[in-house]
Every structure is written in C-alpha cells, then in structure tokens.
Amino acid sequence: MNTSTAVFIRSAPDLDSCPEGGQPEFAFAGRSNVGKSSLLNLLVGKRDLARVSATPGHTKQLNFFDINRRWRLVDMPGYGFAKVNRAEKTNFTEAISQYLVDRPNLVCVFTLVDSSLPPQTIDLEFVEFLVNHEVPFVLVFTKTDKCSATQVETHIDQFKAAMQAWTANLPLILTCSAYERKGRNALLKVIGDALEPEQKRPQPARAPVKRNTPW
C-alpha cells in the first residue's frame, strides 16, 4: 500500500456537504490536539496537507482528501474543545456524530488517544458511542515520543481495562508518533486490508447497552 497521490477535495460542515462518489473513507477522530492532522500527514508523506496547530480546535470541519483516486482520508474536528461559541459547538458536534453514524462509505474510524495520558472519560465515552452505533474503529495511541514505552503500555492497558468493563470486544490497537515518524506502515496495512477484494475490514464491536451521544 502506498499513497502516490494525495489531494485535498473539500471541507464539509455537515453530512449533506460531504463529497459524492462513494469512495471508501477512513476517518481520523479524537480529542482536540491529539495529533489527527499530523498523523494524516505522516500517512500521505506530506508535511502540510492537513493543517497542524498547537492551538486546540484548529480543524473545524470534516476535511476530505483523495488518495490514489481510489479512497479517501477524512480529517475530523476534535471533540472536547470548549473554546467555541455555543452555536458553533452544536454544529460541530452534530457534524461529527452524523457523519460517523450515517455515512455509508465510511470504512473505519482511526480513533486517536494520547498515549501520554491515563484514560480520559471523554475518550472512553467517544469509544462507547462508536461501539453502540456499530461504527468500525481502530484505536491509535499517539505521541509515543512524549513518555516512556512502559508508561505507554500502562496507559493502553488501563484503557483496555476500562473498555472491558462494558464490552467483551476490544478493537485493534496501534501506536504512533508523528514526530518520530512511527506507526505509518501499520495504519496503511489496515487500509490496504480493508480495500482488498476479500475484505478484512475492522468489524464493529457490540456493546450491551445504548447510551446517548456523550457531547
């Protein structure tokens, strides 16, 4: 799997504005500032295709990128960012949840979690939302350069334990560091497998309970 061409298609504030065509889509979701745009750039081998910023909440819409004229990457706004006015926040959260639940060509959501932190409630709630809506996802622990390998492992184990409190099905778990350019191949393998004719797509996990949207 390589990414020979990567071209920005458009930004979409909501599901109705998303591009047509039905190419398979792989989205990057996660808390503001977790490193979604940076990881997307690492994947396509371009430093500034998706905008990276130290200011949380930088990505405000769904940003679509065409890869190899065959599939798409979608850079999503982060959740858990409060410094927007109420109306903007409502739009932004609706866009996230509607896209995730109702986009037929969404194949997998790479759900990014900061590996340098112990499990955060908002991340666990987001994952629970994905499970409850049967959205296929892979967990990607980001910024592994920020702490020791042991700490990363501990945080992943804690996250898994927190999930196991309410679901028996754990997703595939990957790690990455955009700074150290690590993790690219494993993500591309997930995408490559999902695009194969005999699909090995990440399957949605199922949870016993349904809860409302956490945001």
Ligand SMILES: Nc1nc2c(ncn2[C@@H]2O[C@H](COP(=O)(O)OP(=O)(O)OP(=O)(O)O)[C@@H](O)[C@H]2O)c(=O)[nH]1
């Ligand atoms: N240490 C470290 N910092 C990183 C890494 N990836 C991204 N960052 C930094 O984290 C900050 C946020 O990165 P972004 O890629 O813009 O994060 P985002 O999740 O797209 O943020 P929003 O669009 O605001 O939701 C920037 O200052 C990046 O330089 C990483 O692997 N390691």
Ligand SMILES: [Mg+2]
């Ligand atoms: Mg971003």
